[in-house]
Amino acid sequence: MESTDSPQDQLKRVSQELLSNKIQLHQTTVFLQSILQNSNDLIFATDVDGVLVSFSKGGEKALGYTREELAGSFIRDLADDPLEFDKLTKASREKGSAVRLELPFRGKDGQTIHCDISLTDLTNTEGKTVGRVAICRDITHRKKLQEDLIQIDRLAEIGRIASGVAHEINNPLAIISEISGWAGAVVSDAKGLSEEDREELETAARRIGEQTDRCKAITLQLLSFARGSGPAIASFDIHSLIKKTVSFLEPHLKFKSIDIVLNFEDEALPIKSDPKMLEQVFVNLVSNAIYAVKEKGTDKGRIELKISRAGPNMEIMISDNGTGIPEGDQKKIFDLFYTTKPLGKGTGLGVPICRNIIKKLGGDISVESQEGTGTTFTVRIPV
Amino acid sequence: MTNDKDVKVLLIDDEETLLEYLSKRLLREGFTVKATFSGEEAIQVAGDENFDVAVVDLKMPGIDGVETQKRLKKIQPFLQCIVLTGHGSVESALESGQQDAFKYCLKPIDYEALVETIREAYEKRNELLNAKFREKVEDISSSGLGARGIKRAINELRKTYGID
Numbered sequence: 188m189e190s191t192d193s194p195q196d197q198l199k200r201v202s203q204e205l206l207s208n209k210i211q212l213h214q215t216t217v218f219l220q221s222i223l224q225n226s227n228d229l230i231f232a233t234d235v236d237g238v239l240v241s242f243s244k245g246g247e248k249a250l251g252y253t254r255e256e257l258a259g260s261f262i263r264d265l266a267d268d269p270l271e272f273d274k275l276t277k278a279s280r281e282k283g284s285a286v287r288l289e290l291p292f293r294g295k296d297g298q299t300i301h302c303d304i305s306l307t308d309l310t311n312t313e314g315k316t317v318g319r320v321a322i323c324r325d326i327t328h329r330k331k332l333q334e335d336l337i338q339i340d341r342l343a344e345i346g347r348i349a350s351g352v353a354h355e356i357n358n359p360l361a362i363i364s365e366i367s368g369w370a371g372a373v374v375s376d377a378k379g380l381s382e383e384d385r386e387e388l389e390t391a392a393r394r395i396g397e398q399t400d401r402c403k404a405i406t407l408q409l410l411s412f413a414r415g416s417g418p419a420i421a422s423f424d425i426h427s428l429i430k431k432t433v434s435f436l437e438p439h440l441k442f443k444s445i446d447i448v449l450n451f452e453d454e455a456l457p458i459k460s461d462p463k464m465l466e467q468v469f470v471n472l473v474s475n476a477i478y479a480v481k482e483k484g485t486d487k488g489r490i491e492l493k494i495s496r497a498g499p500n501m502e503i504m505i506s507d508n509g510t511g512i513p514e515g516d517q518k519k520i521f522d523l524f525y526t527t528k529p530l531g532k533g534t535g536l537g538v539p540i541c542r543n544i545i546k547k548l549g550g551d552i553s554v555e556s557q558e559g560t561g562t563t564f565t566v567r568i569p570v
Numbered sequence: 571m572t573n574d575k576d577v578k579v580l581l582i583d584d585e586e587t588l589l590e591y592l593s594k595r596l597l598r599e600g601f602t603v604k605a606t607f608s609g610e611e612a613i614q615v616a617g618d619e620n621f622d623v624a625v626v627d628l629k630m631p632g633i634d635g636v637e638t639q640k641r642l643k644k645i646q647p648f649l650q651c652i653v654l655t656g657h658g659s660v661e662s663a664l665e666s667g668q669q670d671a672f673k674y675c676l677k678p679i680d681y682e683a684l685v686e687t688i689r690e691a692y693e694k695r696n697e698l699l700n701a702k703f704r705e706k707v708e709d710i711s712s713s714g715l716g717a718r719g720i721k722r723a724i725n726e727l728r729k730t731y732g733i734d
């Protein structure tokens with residue numbers, strides 16, 4: 188006996204199949220949706236031209252865009268280097284899939300998101316490519332860690348170089364210092380010198396000594412920075428320390444009209460801290476201020492140093508009306524090696540050294556700045 | 571107040587130019603100064619001549635500062651040694667001989683600070699010397715010698731310790 192389906196039966200069977208396919212499709216869709224919703228990875232689906240069709244919550248989070256914002260845009264445009272992304276697409280088209288490590292994307296705020304990415308072509312039943320899926324793992328964090336390690340390595344290297352150099356330089360500096368002291372003593376007693384010449388020579392010998400001391404302090408400071416040795420606390424007058432620091436820097440002020448305003452009383456203000464370390468902080472901050480004012484090229488340059496008591500702390504403010512620092516860069520100036528100055532003029536060590544020293548002295552340092560108007564550094568240290 | 575002329579300083583450093591100028595300055599300051607360029611030379615000189623204070627560089631070829639200082643103290647127990655150390659070697663220097671030296675100073679040392687330290691070291695030496703002298707005097711007075719015997723013994727002592 189031959190079984191024959193009535194048209195009704197056939198219709199029933201087809202509609203049942205359809206239903207079960209629909210259920211399956213629904214389940215698959217839910218499944219995919221939940222992956223897109225919950226994965227921390229950046230998952231993109233594009234059409235064959237690379238236009239974004241959907242992307243995961245993880246993608247929204249990492250890039251900072253919402254789905255709506257990106258609908259209809261090209262995935263390649265999210266890559267830091269779209270041409271690199273095109274190469275990857277080409278490879279995927281040829282082989283069905285392609286993998287790239289460390290391909291950077293650019294987020295909404297301009298931030299870089301480093302990703303390991305794998306791209307797979309989606310084909311229909313006839314084997315024709317209808318789109319592509321990209322799964323990207325955000326490795327920014329790992330990358331940052333790596334960079335920190337490299338930075339620590341560089342720092343250690345600098346430390347080694349610094350201690351080598353400082354060691355070699357300290358001896359000749361000590362000799363210069365002795366000879367200048369000797370010359371000063373001889374000049375004081377020399378016969379046959381006019382009073383005027385004697386004073387000139389005495390001043391010259393003293394200045395050589397002072398500048399040598401400054402070099403000695405810097406080499407030592409560099410060493411202590413590299414080695415992390417502790418401060419040497421002493422009692423001293425912070426007013427005269429600041430005056431001395433400013434006079435160190437006076438040669439830099441020649442031929443430029445920069446007013447240095449010392450906004451404090453003449454009398455001594457005693458403080459217990461490390462004078463050499465503080466001196467280095469002020470030399471750094473005031474040099475930066477001088478540079479910023481010169482850079483701006485104004486003929487009404489002004490740098491102000493202000494000291495006041497703030498509770499248990501001494502507060503020293505160093506303000507300038509120089510170039511200022513763009514808001515986005517104000518954090519970066521505390522990073523080692525961050526400099527906007529041309530090669531040979533900037534090291535990018537000044538501000539981080541200051542912060543390091545101030546931390547050791549139990550204080551803190553902050554910056555306020557407006558691009559084009561000026562900058563104020565505030566140093567707070569316990570008295 | 572110390573009279574610098576009385577202070578006999580022994581300088582030991584292999585950096586000859588530095589020592590040349592340092593000794594010139596200290597001489598001019600009024601101290602009595604002898605410069606030597608190695609630990610070996612210093613030890614030899616200390617065999618013939620008495621010093622109050624020695625300024626020793628820690629790092630020298632041959633016997634180093636700590637060892638030099640120890641041997642000098644064997645020859646002249648009251649000698650006060652100021653040891654100059656480079657950055658970073660302070661701790662190791664302290665471990666190897668803190669108790670023997672008057673002071674460890676970080677190089678490069680400031681001239682004024684050095685002069686001050688030499689004067690302090692000299693004071694310390696005199697204090698120790700006087701204390702020792704008094705101790706000996708006590709010993710003599712409690713030894714049951716007669717008045718004349720005591721006086722003679724004390725005069726002997728004065729001579730050995732150079733106190734008048």
Ligand SMILES: Nc1ncnc2c1ncn2[C@@H]1O[C@H](COP(=O)(O)OP(=O)(O)O)[C@@H](O)[C@H]1O
Nearest residue numbers: 475476479520526527533534535536537538562
């Ligand atoms: N007073 C200031 N005004 C403007 N920019 C400043 C000032 N101080 C620091 N900066 C910025 O911070 C950067 C880092 O400073 P610093 O760490 O001292 O290194 P360097 O001076 O060698 O560049 C400078 O290159 C400059 O861009």
Ligand SMILES: [Mg+2]
Nearest residue numbers: 471475537538
């Ligand atoms: Mg700087």
